[in-house]
Amino acid sequence: MNPKNSILLDHGSGGIASQELISGLFLKHLDNKILSSLEDSAVLENHPGKLAFSTDSYVVDPIFFPGGDIGTLAVHGTINDLAMRGARPLCLSLGLILEEGLDLDDLERVIISIGKACKEAEVPIVTGDTKVVPRGKGDKIFINTSGIGIVAEEVNISSTMARAGDVIILSGSMGDHGITIMTRRAGISLDGNLASDSASLHKLVALLLDGLPADSLHTLRDPTRGGVATSLNEIAAAAHLMAEIHETDIPVHKEVRAACEIMGLDPLYLANEGKCLVLVAPEQADETLKLMQSTSVGKESAVIGSLKKGTPGQVVLRTAIGGSRILTPLHGEPLPRIC
Amino acid sequence: MKYLDEFRDQTLAAPLLDELRRSVTRPFRIMEVCGTHTMAIFRNGLRSLLPEGLELISGPGCPVCVTSASHIDAILSMAEQPKVRIALFGDLFRVPGSNGLSLAHASSQGAKVDIVYSPMDSLELAKRHPDELIIFLGVGFETTTPGIAATIMAAQNNNVDNFAVFSTHKVMPPPLMALLNDPELQIDGLLCPGHVSTIIGAGAYQPLVEEYGLACVVGGFEPADILQALIMLARQVGQGEARVENAYTRAVRWEGNARAQQMVSKIFEPVDTEWRGLGTIPLSGLAIRDSYAQFDAEKRLDIKLIPAEEPRGCRCGEILKGKQRPPQCPLFGTRCTPGNPVGPCMVSSEGTCAAFYKYGG
Numbered sequence: 116m117n118p119k120n121s122i123l124l125d126h127g128s129g130g131i132a133s134q135e136l137i138s139g140l141f142l143k144h145l146d147n148k149i150l151s152s153l154e155d156s157a158v159l160e161n162h163p164g165k166l167a168f169s170t171d172s173y174v175v176d177p178i179f180f181p182g183g184d185i186g187t188l189a190v191h192g193t194i195n196d197l198a199m200r201g202a203r204p205l206c207l208s209l210g211l212i213l214e215e216g217l218d219l220d221d222l223e224r225v226i227i228s229i230g231k232a233c234k235e236a237e238v239p240i241v242t243g244d245t246k247v248v249p250r251g252k253g254d255k256i257f258i259n260t261s262g263i264g265i266v267a268e269e270v271n272i273s274s275t276m277a278r279a280g281d282v283i284i285l286s287g288s289m290g291d292h293g294i295t296i297m298t299r300r301a302g303i304s305l306d307g308n309l310a311s312d313s314a315s316l317h318k319l320v321a322l323l324l325d326g327l328p329a330d331s332l333h334t335l336r337d338p339t340r341g342g343v344a345t346s347l348n349e350i351a352a353a354a355h356l357m358a359e360i361h362e363t364d365i366p367v368h369k370e371v372r373a374a375c376e377i378m379g380l381d382p383l384y385l386a387n388e389g390k391c392l393v394l395v396a397p398e399q400a401d402e403t404l405k406l407m408q409s410t411s412v413g414k415e416s417a418v419i420g421s422l423k424k425g426t427p428g429q430v431v432l433r434t435a436i437g438g439s440r441i442l443t444p445l446h447g448e449p450l451p452r453i454c
Numbered sequence: 455m456k457y458l459d460e461f462r463d464q465t466l467a468a469p470l471l472d473e474l475r476r477s478v479t480r481p482f483r484i485m486e487v488c489g490t491h492t493m494a495i496f497r498n499g500l501r502s503l504l505p506e507g508l509e510l511i512s513g514p515g516c517p518v519c520v521t522s523a524s525h526i527d528a529i530l531s532m533a534e535q536p537k538v539r540i541a542l543f544g545d546l547f548r549v550p551g552s553n554g555l556s557l558a559h560a561s562s563q564g565a566k567v568d569i570v571y572s573p574m575d576s577l578e579l580a581k582r583h584p585d586e587l588i589i590f591l592g593v594g595f596e597t598t599t600p601g602i603a604a605t606i607m608a609a610q611n612n613n614v615d616n617f618a619v620f621s622t623h624k625v626m627p628p629p630l631m632a633l634l635n636d637p638e639l640q641i642d643g644l645l646c647p648g649h650v651s652t653i654i655g656a657g658a659y660q661p662l663v664e665e666y667g668l669a670c671v672v673g674g675f676e677p678a679d680i681l682q683a684l685i686m687l688a689r690q691v692g693q694g695e696a697r698v699e700n701a702y703t704r705a706v707r708w709e710g711n712a713r714a715q716q717m718v719s720k721i722f723e724p725v726d727t728e729w730r731g732l733g734t735i736p737l738s739g740l741a742i743r744d745s746y747a748q749f750d751a752e753k754r755l756d757i758k759l760i761p762a763e764e765p766r767g768c769r770c771g772e773i774l775k776g777k778q779r780p781p782q783c784p785l786f787g788t789r790c791t792p793g794n795p796v797g798p799c800m801v802s803s804e805g806t807c808a809a810f811y812k813y814g815g
Contacts, residue, residue, distance in 0.1 A: 301569075301570075301571045302571075302575065302578075303571060369455060372455055372458075373455060376455070376458065378571065379803060381497075432499070433499070434497075434498050434499035434677075435462045435463070435464060435498070435677075436462060436463070436464050436467035436468075436498055436499070436500070436503070436677045436678075437464045437467060437468065437499075437503065438498055438499025438500055438501070438502045438503045438677075439499045439502045440496060440497065440498075440499040440501075440502070440813045440814065441812075441813055441814035443811070443812050443813075446791065446792035446793040447548065447792060447793050
């Protein structure tokens, strides 16, 4: 690595080096009117409706992986958290913690990704901050993004709104992000097309909010860490209902299944970064599925089960051979088995 | 996926289940020896489908679960040494030693601990960290040992001198014999481990048939494989027969894998070893031969195994022997959970307690 082309402690000092980083790198790729004013805070226009506010930090290792990088995750993740409450994301903040010695080319690659993801999502970064920590005190780059969104007055989406009889629809295949990261981290090179599913979901959500009768869309949840098994447990617990899903209806790409078989992992517990669970009144299930499948991020959407009266908080999986088992939430990190 | 989907198909499983129901003519107990079987049975929801009268009990075939507290303590003492880096399969990471602390705790306090997916990865670690001694934790049965033997051979061929193995390897037939000598354990047959049998061969169970009159069927790990093996067991038991049968012919031969067996016996020799819950069983372990002593972490770091008490209240021992079921343990689901395990049966993804906890008894 070229020492002249790496992050120095000076870059976080607030002095000239910081200014050069801001104007030469951040504004180059993230430019918009509010950000480029370089004031201490962004002043936003008032919008009718309720405010949604969310924050998330990103520490993924490796920072680059097939299907995305830490930058795309930081944009998509926070946008999705807003969208899961039915919010229209307005803007994001961007906090960077850089490790001394980080290659500037790597930083630029991440910032380009952030810029591209924001542009595609039509959600700008309006305020930001950069700190540099001494070598060994961080790990290349950590990112925090916070986001503000607007929820229309009549929209009320949450896990507690789920009702018995609701149909559970999943917006696509499970485990792509988690298995891509785990195989990279393990240094396992598998032939095939393993790639993260990192994507923003707010346009899919907007389509559902516009296209479905009021009050028919009850719950949205993005099954990130802990996977779909953990998310369904959270929904079932909040709604005091039982969830029943069918193993054969859950989309899982064949390369993900193969990697899971090799590593002894269960795709239902792996992280996703561009998928959501949609719980909808049964009479609107067909229309919801059609709308979801019409989008690029939801074209593999499938009905996977329903909510029932039964043991509150329990998630039951009907297995491929016709048996059943309970899906508990994830405990600890998923660890590979020995044999 | 080829070789998987066809064995998980409901159209195949349904007639097998019907056949199994017809084959169960009297109540009987089968021990599934292998942790992977335990997990596969739970994961596929097979328990919810099995006919009444057929009772499955889990055996001692989870390698992490049978690793004694004194071995875990020795591992933790190695992890504390400067210039030592521990390489391990993930399951071991959270297993607590006699003081309740695990490698996860050691790692949080600065011990160098790397989870690897193949023992060969430790040689890469050795190259990347020339100033450190890389100790691979050799925990496993016959399935795992050949790969570790191959790694030691590769280390010798490539003159890797900062690599060693802490061997707690175990072999399957001696503990089965020890269990079967226990008059309290009433079982009619064994669902024999598929992976282990690819190495040792189905013929390895013949002495169990001759000495204990036990029905033995080697089974694969997909639902249809397990059902097929259970049908064969039910028929033997129903007809009062006892013989070794192989329901996993696409992977297992009568004589096993001769080349793998040769590699293992070149590097390792049988020794007495301690099993959690079962005590010390003669010639049930594998130690590295003196001719490969430089790759033996125990000799290189002069590790002495100190007898250690199992955690108080933990019933892993009784559960490993198939005498108790996890919900009978006073710690199960309260003090002992997968997130905060007391005993190893709750840690390993193949442990009986973890299976009961995750998938519901």
